[in-house]
Amino acid sequence: MTLPSQQASIAWTFHRHNSTLDLVFFGNFISPSGWVGWGINPVSSEMTGTRALIAFPDPNSGQIVLLPYVIDPTVKLQRTPLLSRPLDIHLISSSATLYGGKLATVHSGAAVQIFATLKLAPNRTRIHHVWNRGLYVQGYSPTIHPTNADDLSSTATIDVESGSTAGGQRNGVILTLRTFHGVINGIAWGILLPTGAVTARYLRHIQSIGPTWFYVHMGIQLSGFVLGTVGFAVGIRLGDLSPGVQYGLHRKLGFAAFLLGALQTLALLFRPKTTNKFRKYWKSYHHFVGYACVVLGVINVFQGFEVMGQGGSYAKLGYCLCLATLIGACISLEVNSWVVFCRKAKEDKLRREGLIGSSDKGSGIHNSLN
DSSP states (O other), X not given: OXXXXXXXXXXXXXXXXXXXXXXXXXXXXXXXXXXXXXXXXXXXXXXXXXXXXXXEEOTTTOOEEEEEEEOOHHHHTTSSOOOBOOOSSOEEEEEEEETTOTTOOOOTTOEEEEEEEEEOOTTOOEXXXXXXXXXXXXXXXXXXXXXXXXXXXXXXXXXXXXXXXXXXXXHHHHHHHHHHHHHHHHHIIIIIHXXXXXXXXXXXXXXXXXXXXXXXXXXXXXXHHHHHHHHHXXXXXXXXXXXXXXXXXXXXXXXXXXXXXXXXXXXXXXXXXXXXXXHHHHHHHHHHHHHHHHHHHXXXXXHHHHHTTOTTSHHHHHHHXXXXXXXXXXXXXXXXXXHHHHHHHHHHHHHHTTSSOTTOOOOSBOSSOO
16 A cells, blocks of 8 residues: 555555454665654554654664664654664564665665564554654664655554555645645735735825725735635644644744734724824834734745745745745835935925925825835
8 A cells, every 4th residue: 555655655464363463664765874664653643652663774784773662752852862662562573674685775765664563452453654764863863854744744544454544535635725725825925915015115105096005005915814814724723633743933933923914903993093193103013013924924935835845846936936026016116216205305405495496296206205
């Protein structure tokens, strides 16, 4: 059976009369000094709590060795190194071999087979399989595995008697939600909110459009925040569906951006009138929180590409082109604003000196920059 990630596969024979399972796992090394592991979790389909068998080249002899490990929470948080210890499951026998026989050597892409014979509890044939691979082994302690999407979804729940699997369907749902989460948040936090900030900064100085700029700005920002809220909720749901999988920086940036966006939305309810003496303080707050929200949102979009393993994808390239276009427009508008500002300042100076008449018309743009 092909497993849903890392091009791994598994085969087994279940002996119902004595509840014995003969199993072989097929995996691949990703570095000559790396490791490949397979295990079962007695409780749930997550890394924490997995009873694992991990194969790697012996630091002394270079021959492939297979040792038992228990993945407890301290290892997951990297507080302590992963040390080999006996498993508390009924493991009858285990071994590991490289594909190619005794002359085979460990290299990037080398195939390894992990054999195990286990005694299962009576009438318990649904097994939570967990597998992974890493780049390095320090002594006899495997180090943390890569944390891209493929490596963090290497679990499957298989009924060894019927052959049915729950992991494939579950991983399919998670993949769909992850894609939706990435697309909608990229549009909301990465495009709409920056565009709304640009409209407020540059359209408000055009006298001919009147207050239209405000409604355009508010419409774009509210649309972006509503979509961003949906994407944020999907992200929370993804966290619930993926116990043991954490993206610390991405999660913190997401919460910070959402909190700032919520504060901006609530600030509309307390917007003072233009004649109110507190209006200038509200504007300062609104500008600071707004720009901070935009910056955090854009940074988190790029962080999201890395989390999804799309750091070199065309999707990221397309987003970079959109963002570059927006930045280019900002630079052009900023230069134009300063040109108009300097021209107006010069005209005002000449008018005060009486060198030009007061009836000369300006450019239709306020002589102050926000």
